[in-house]
Amino acid sequence: MLELRIPYIGRVHDIPFKHNWIKFKEWGDKYGPIYQSTLFGENHIWVMRESIAHEILGKRGAIYSDRPGIPAVPGSKSEGEYLPLLGFNDAWKRQRKFGHTILQGNYHSSYHNLPAAESSRLLIKLLEEPLEYSHWLDQYTSRMICRLAYGFPDHSVDLKKNAFDLLFGISPSGRLPNLLPHLMYLPKQLNPWKIAEQKRHDWEKELYFGWRDQVKREMAEGTAKPSWMKTYYDAKEGSFGFGEHEAAYAVGMMALAGVQTIGSPLNTFMFAMVQYPEWYEKLQNEIDSVCGSRPPSMADAPRLPTLRAILKEGLRWRPPVPTGIPHESVEDDVWNGYFIPKGSHVHPLEWAMSRDPEVYPDAEEYKPDRWLDPKFPTYKEPLSAYPTIMNHHQFGFGRRICQGMELVDAELMTACGAIAWGLSLKKNDDLVPHPKGYTSLLITKPEPFGFELKPRSEQRAEQIYSMWRTAKKDDPQLVSKYDRRTAAWE
Numbered sequence: 001m002l003e004l005r006i007p008y009i010g011r012v013h014d015i016p017f018k019h020n021w022i023k024f025k026e027w028g029d030k031y032g033p034i035y036q037s038t039l040f041g042e043n044h045i046w047v048m049r050e051s052i053a054h055e056i057l058g059k060r061g062a063i064y065s066d067r068p069g070i071p072a073v074p075g076s077k078s079e080g081e082y083l084p085l086l087g088f089n090d091a092w093k094r095q096r097k098f099g100h101t102i103l104q105g106n107y108h109s110s111y112h113n114l115p116a117a118e119s120s121r122l123l124i125k126l127l128e129e130p131l132e133y134s135h136w137l138d139q140y141t142s143r144m145i146c147r148l149a150y151g152f153p154d155h156s157v158d159l160k161k162n163a164f165d166l167l168f169g170i171s172p173s174g175r176l177p178n179l180l181p182h183l184m185y186l187p188k189q190l191n192p193w194k195i196a197e198q199k200r201h202d203w204e205k206e207l208y209f210g211w212r213d214q215v216k217r218e219m220a221e222g223t224a225k226p227s228w229m230k231t232y233y234d235a236k237e238g239s240f241g242f243g244e245h246e247a248a249y250a251v252g253m254m255a256l257a258g259v260q261t262i263g264s265p266l267n268t269f270m271f272a273m274v275q276y277p278e279w280y281e282k283l284q285n286e287i288d289s290v291c292g293s294r295p296p297s298m299a300d301a302p303r304l305p306t307l308r309a310i311l312k313e314g315l316r317w318r319p320p321v322p323t324g325i326p327h328e329s330v331e332d333d334v335w336n337g338y339f340i341p342k343g344s345h346v347h348p349l350e351w352a353m354s355r356d357p358e359v360y361p362d363a364e365e366y367k368p369d370r371w372l373d374p375k376f377p378t379y380k381e382p383l384s385a386y387p388t389i390m391n392h393h394q395f396g397f398g399r400r401i402c403q404g405m406e407l408v409d410a411e412l413m414t415a416c417g418a419i420a421w422g423l424s425l426k427k428n429d430d431l432v433p434h435p436k437g438y439t440s441l442l443i444t445k446p447e448p449f450g451f452e453l454k455p456r457s458e459q460r461a462e463q464i465y466s467m468w469r470t471a472k473k474d475d476p477q478l479v480s481k482y483d484r485r486t487a488a489w490e
């Protein structure tokens, strides 16, 4: 157990507001691969090893699949609105089943060629405004998911803002009551966090209901494109077990889940490729030899192990969710002689798992080779299938494992493949790959950094523009004026 604890409060005073995952790992290095502490009367357990997390959260999923409530987002467990935050209840079961249908049911056919089309747009936007690279990477993820969810990209700017607001609302380093829960007991008039959450929630409801109703209208007019919302209405009434109110949230939440999350490894990809040009060169050589004058598609994935290794190493080196997402236990339990009381918040500490020295030698080093060279413990054959990001521990454990992995794979492979195929990136700042050069919310990404971006050659520039002209003709939704921050919230 941790020393110097204040009864009830625990060691809250020792937890830094920023990059708290680094402190949690330091404690784990000192106290062992599983340790616990009370924070404001709640018991918290941190798990530092992937194998232990599988044992507890996976094999004993029947008692470890609940979620802790989020103090600054009242009702997060119970109101049937945010699938990843729901308790282990009926709404979670219903929405998880719906998630399976829309995300995993027909993986290979369900993305409607969107990653390739939107990647073509991304290249153009990056060339037009390289300094805004992070905005365009996020726009790529937001447009992709908006189109999948509703069949139109027009609200991607609002969705991105909505995703950021919820992320801020649920992050320990976002709204203060997530660290000091008792603040939420203040009456509403004296409680800026309650007022902010009410405002956020009202705006979100307006968005989700509005987008749902737009799909309904388009369905009635016969103009609706395939989408998750349409899938809900196309199904036999009642087959998902929830009505239109919950459907608006089930689709809205799923859309929101795909914005900041994928944005993080996309930004890390740029950061790593600028920082480690030798790997960017290897990647470009691989893509040139496999694809020649066209960018890679998902069908090329078996012949692109270097691309897969770079993406997987990015997830490991700079995990998008370094604290992991906690599960809550619903019964007392003993694991390997270690008592875990009912109601514990169990944190699979991704930052520590991805730095486990037995699995990842020289863990602080960026080494895609660890997935490609037989001398590393993580190497696995055949290289046509491995490495893969599927089921990486960053996607969580047991019954609450992430439902979006295939989509993440498709978006990252296609966008990062297109960037490496088309663009030259060059460091122009004193970049230091320090772990604290990342933001501190629950989903983290690199702070802005400077680099030079241009087409790899004149010929490649011509290919990029010609590809874009064809893509626009085939898919008019690619031309959109809704790229800027002109949304309702301004």
Ligand code: HEM
Binding pocket: 083, 084, 085, 086, 096, 099, 254, 255, 257, 258, 259, 261, 262, 265, 320, 321, 324, 325, 326, 327, 394, 395, 396, 397, 398, 399, 400, 401, 402, 403, 404, 405, 407, 408
């Ligand atoms: C790099 C991108 C992503 C990362 C790193 C990520 C990570 C995670 C993590 C850590 C969890 C919690 C797992 C647990 O509790 O054990 C989770 C849950 C979830 N993710 Fe993802 N995710 C990503 C992208 C996506 C996308 C694109 C979608 C959907 C479009 C998605 C949908 C979900 C859902 C629905 C859950 C909740 C599952 C549940 O609570 O039952 N995720 N994700």
